[in-house]
Amino acid sequence: MPGMNYRVPTVLTAEELMDKAFHRASKISKTGSDALDTRKKTTLAKITAAGDIVETTLVTYIQRFPRMEKQDDFFPQLVNLVIGIDRYKKALGAVNWAAGRTELLKNGALREVRRTKDPHIIESIRSGFYGRLGSYINQIKDDLLFLQGARDKLRLLPAIDPQVPTVVIAGFPNVGKSSLVTYISTAAPEIAPYPFTTKGITIGHIEDDWRKYQIVDTPGLLDRTFEERNDIEKQAVLALRYLSDIMVFILDPTETCGYTLEKQEELLHSIQKGFEGIPIIVVESKADLLKRDNDTLHISAVTGEGMPQLKDDIIQRLRVIFRARAEKAAEAERLAHEAERAEAARNAADDGSEE
Ligand SMILES: Nc1nc2c(ncn2[C@@H]2O[C@H](COP(=O)(O)OP(=O)(O)OP(=O)(O)O)[C@@H](O)[C@H]2O)c(=O)[nH]1
Ligand SMILES: [Mg+2]
Incomplete structure (x- = not known):
């Protein structure tokens, strides 16, 4: 339906998300020039895979769940009624937080692995990474459950299209x-x-x-x-x-x-x-x-x-x-095109002045 995208994805539970990430990572093995290099490459690939899976999964949720900023509209009002807008915003905020922490954690762990030559340290970095990743996901456990519930409720709503007279x-x-x-x-x-x-x-x-x-x-x-x-x-x-x-x-x-x-x-x-x-x-x-x-x-x-x-x-x-409504939409489109053209013209002028 126009304006609103309610084709929101299924939301994994914390446990399912961890299983998905660690299962994928567990299947990875790389070959290096020697035993240490093999271990390093494999660990780097495992950390990257687990971190990326968690991060992209969470970012997808944030992108696909509808924003509810404009309060004086049919859908935000309805969503507020059906799922509670404050709780909804809190859940998306928590997911966003976990995605950000996951990225930092992953980058930190990758840096540490690259720096060390000790296989025991490599192993402890990996297990430390898994542990903290699991703990971040666990901290948003309730938010993930809430979003899955919200999704089920949102799916019932699109029968009404507020754009249609x-x-x-x-x-x-x-x-x-x-x-x-x-x-x-x-x-x-x-x-x-x-x-x-x-x-x-x-x-x-x-x-x-x-x-x-x-x-x-x-x-x-x-x-x-x-x-x-x-x-x-x-x-x-x-x-x-x-x-x-x-x-x-x-x-x-x-x-x-x-x-x-x-x-x-x-x-x-x-x-x-x-x-x-x-x-x-x-x-x-x-x-x-x-x-x-x-x-x-x-x-x-x-x-x-x-x-x-x-x-x-x-x-x-x-x-x-x-x-x-059609005129208003056409006018909005016209203005957007105009702004695009103005922006392109500005960029062209900037390029010219740099030369
Ligand atoms: N004679 C006659 N009966 C009507 C007419 N329109 C509805 N009815 C009857 O009035 C009763 C209620 O009609 P509905 O259309 O269900 O009324 P409603 O306002 O939707 O009722 P709720 O859903 O309970 O709020 C039914 O028994 C209908 O058959 C009409 O034009 N003439
Ligand atoms: Mg009726």
């Missing part, structure tokens, strides 16, 4: 949210097992020629006033705010959902406050059962009434967002 559906339980999502989605909506709702978030897609938008149903999340939510839910709602480009709020005037219209309107007001700045389309559902005499759009998942109009309204609005 998105409409979020809100309203009390049983008002017809899922029926609406199913009705105007082009394929069967997928359920993403996001950990903060019991039912999981449902993502459908709406096609607009070659453009594609997301329609997100959030059972159990936007069906209470903000004050009634617990901390986790509040954070989840915050994450949703960064994802929502527009919202559809469903009122069920038949009250067969089990909530009075008055209660439903209270929720609408709470959501209007919480999602300030995000356009909300209010519709009344179950028009086949009851149609109030007002200007609100009436929809029915049974007869299909109002659905084309609603879909069209959603598409018109999301298309505007799609275009704005």
Whole structure:
């Protein structure tokens, strides 16, 4: 998915990482000009191999796990909810520390081996190196386990792409949210097992020629006033705010959902406050059962009434967002090219002045 790379690698445990490094090293043997030289060359190669394996493995983790610097965005919010951003940063910091120490340790050991002519000292440098390498890895044992757990959780997230224009559906339980999502989605909506709702978030897609938008149903999340939510839910709602480009709020005037219209309107007001700045389309559902005499759009998942109009309204609005986003991306690309050209020109000028 664009912007975020969640194809993060499997993270080895401390024990697996040590096994990998020492096993590889144990298979190495080199031939030198004499017994001492053979021992030296072999030890140098073993230390290099073990150190490099540990270092490159750890550096790969640091490179492949996503950075979470920008807090006011959907993914950092979500990652914070799902795995805890502070613990996540601490784990990556610890891995980075161990990678750095491994390199220093390896270089130090290689220098010492090169300097000595005593086979016993060579052997003790090697075993000392192995011991300290093992101890560095052992010190980040919990961080490695944490990252592996984080990876498993991150893998569940990519079903939502924050780059894609998105409409979020809100309203009390049983008002017809899922029926609406199913009705105007082009394929069967997928359920993403996001950990903060019991039912999981449902993502459908709406096609607009070659453009594609997301329609997100959030059972159990936007069906209470903000004050009634617990901390986790509040954070989840915050994450949703960064994802929502527009919202559809469903009122069920038949009250067969089990909530009075008055209660439903209270929720609408709470959501209007919480999602300030995000356009909300209010519709009344179950028009086949009851149609109030007002200007609100009436929809029915049974007869299909109002659905084309609603879909069209959603598409018109999301298309505007799609275009704005595409223009912004093109502009960013143009600026990057310009900066590249300026840099190249500066370098050319520098070369010229040196001659
Ligand atoms: N008559 C009629 N019934 C509807 C309509 N839309 C939904 N229903 C019924 O209302 C009930 C709830 O519909 P859902 O789409 O599951 O409602 P929901 O808002 O997703 O409910 P939760 O997932 O529990 O929050 C179901 O029994 C639907 O068959 C409609 O347009 N007309
Ligand atoms: Mg539902």
